[in-house]
Amino acid sequence: MSWSWLIILLATYPWLFAADLMSDWTAPWGINVFISGAAIVLPCSRLRRWQAVLFSGCVGFLFEARRPIPDGILALALVAAAIFLTSNKPLLRSAPRLLRASLIVNLAAITLWFSAVALTLGQLSFRNLGDFLPQLLLQLIASALVTLILFWPLSLSQIAALDYINAPLANETP
Amino acid sequence: MDKNRQGAKASYVAFFAFVAIWIMSPSFVRMGTREAFVEFQAPALHLVAKGRDLARFWELKSKSAEELAAASRDLARINAALELKVRTLEDIRQENIRLRELARYAAPREFLTIVARVASRDSTSWWHRIVLRKGRSDGVRPGCPVVFSDRVIGKVSLVHLNTCEVDLVTSPNFRCTAYLEGDEQGRIVLVSGLPANSLGTARARIAVIPMDYLPSAGQSSKVVTTGMGGVFPAGLIIGTLDANIRTTQEGNFKEGTLQPSRNLFSLQEVSVLVPIHPAAGEILLEKRYEDFQ
Numbered sequence: 001m002s003w004s005w006l007i008i009l010l011a012t013y014p015w016l017f018a019a020d021l022m023s024d025w026t027a028p029w030g031i032n033v034f035i036s037g038a039a040i041v042l043p044c045s046r047l048r049r050w051q052a053v054l055f056s057g058c059v060g061f062l063f064e065a066r067r068p069i070p071d072g073i074l075a076l077a078l079v080a081a082a083i084f085l086t087s088n089k090p091l092l093r094s095a096p097r098l099l100r101a102s103l104i105v106n107l108a109a110i111t112l113w114f115s116a117v118a119l120t121l122g123q124l125s126f127r128n129l130g131d132f133l134p135q136l137l138l139q140l141i142a143s144a145l146v147t148l149i150l151f152w153p154l155s156l157s158q159i160a161a162l163d164y165i166n167a168p169l170a171n172e173t174p
Numbered sequence: 175m176d177k178n179r180q181g182a183k184a185s186y187v188a189f190f191a192f193v194a195i196w197i198m199s200p201s202f203v204r205m206g207t208r209e210a211f212v213e214f215q216a217p218a219l220h221l222v223a224k225g226r227d228l229a230r231f232w233e234l235k236s237k238s239a240e241e242l243a244a245a246s247r248d249l250a251r252i253n254a255a256l257e258l259k260v261r262t263l264e265d266i267r268q269e270n271i272r273l274r275e276l277a278r279y280a281a282p283r284e285f286l287t288i289v290a291r292v293a294s295r296d297s298t299s300w301w302h303r304i305v306l307r308k309g310r311s312d313g314v315r316p317g318c319p320v321v322f323s324d325r326v327i328g329k330v331s332l333v334h335l336n337t338c339e340v341d342l343v344t345s346p347n348f349r350c351t352a353y354l355e356g357d358e359q360g361r362i363v364l365v366s367g368l369p370a371n372s373l374g375t376a377r378a379r380i381a382v383i384p385m386d387y388l389p390s391a392g393q394s395s396k397v398v399t400t401g402m403g404g405v406f407p408a409g410l411i412i413g414t415l416d417a418n419i420r421t422t423q424e425g426n427f428k429e430g431t432l433q434p435s436r437n438l439f440s441l442q443e444v445s446v447l448v449p450i451h452p453a454a455g456e457i458l459l460e461k462r463y464e465d466f467q
Contacts, residue, residue: 017218020294027295028439030302030370049185058211065211066339068301068331068347071204072196076189083189087182117300121346123369131369135299 011161037106044085045092056082344376
């Protein structure tokens with residue numbers, strides 16, 4: 001059980017990598033395919049808290065590694081989300097709830113890193129808000145669409161990995 | 175349930191403590207974490223890029239013998255023309271060396287060319303980057319210029335063991351000095367990347383254009399590197415100046431938009447120019463990196 005977070009991470013990594021490859025394809029249009037937020041929700045419903053925290057931190061760092069995002073912003077945000085989700089497992093009991101949570105976490109995470117980079121570059125101010133908001137909206141729409149498309153295949157692979165390690169179903173242990 | 179609530183409270187406290195430690199931690203801790211996750215992903219990146227190369231190889235292999243014969247005939251002609259040009263340039267080079275010695279003029283920086291395949295591209299409004307399949311083990315260093323033929327593509331921003339990241343000309347982190355074609359006084363302008371609108375074309379800004387500069391009518395002026403600052407060799411094409419030049423708010427200079435010389439996201443292969451003798455700044459950077467390791 002102690003390495004289950006690593007097994008789930010290895011099962012999730014191909015999807016994160018596929019998202020990176022899709023980002024490569026959408027690069028000429030300046031759109032980044034982001035699913036890291038959605039990827040942590042289902043494991044949070046079945047892993048123990050500390051395992052979910054380790055898993056979410058690694059997912060965040062994997063996204064940040066090749067991007068000029070302020071160090072740890074996304075990883076720490078996903079860790080905070082993991083603590084919240086593992087403390088409120090009844091929120092993740094059914095598939096529609098999981099999908100809703102995936103969308104919310106993914107959109108919140110993308111808003112956070114997008115704003116953090118804009119702030120670092122000095123592009124987030126009242127004067128630039130007219131330029132910034134449409135960009136953010138476009139990223140959010142793209143990210144929501146990708147989450148909706150990839151939610152089922154991503155969940156199936158994660159459920160298979162969770163079943164393999166015999167992780168208990170949601171609402172049993174925090 | 176109470177146990178769960180207590181556990182959650184303890185987790186939040188531990189989380190905030192960790193955030194505080196993370197913020198206060200020295201930069202090598204954060205750099206080390208980032209580097210570890212980059213190296214974890216490197217094999218997958220190499221595998222996919224090599225798969226792409228293999229697909230291209232089989233695509234080329236499926237060409238007919240006639241097509242290959244025609245391509246090799248064209249290449250032979252280009253080679254003959256280039257050989258002639260190389261001989262002419264060799265004479266000019268010798269004369270250049272002799273004159274520099276006579277004038278005791280400092281020799282320009284010499285570069286070693288490392289050809290690198292593009293592994294992946296990444297872009298948002300805030301960055302435009304490509305990842306190359308050459309890294310520290312191949313001799314690539316941070317700050318090295320990246321070119322395609324005689325065109326500037328960008329500058330190496332981060333170097334890992336077998337990969338490196340390149341900030342493209344249009345990336346907001348990119349800066350360099352340039353000359354404008356048609357400005358006979360050779361005054362320097364500043365090129366810097368611009369945050370781009372998604373779905374729009376990525377561009378860069380050209381600032382400090384002299385008020386009396388007038389671009390040639392009917393054609394876009396080329397923007398070329400100055401060779402100052404010790405990063406890019408002189409005379410490389412960065413792009414072209416768009417026709418709509420405007421006066422700045424202060425009214426003392428003009429500024430315009432730079433159209434990159436190539437579609438930067440369609441590149442498959444580029445050249446990294448590594449200075450044979452590192453500049454003082456680079457030596458300092460390397461020393462810092464060695465200290466970190």
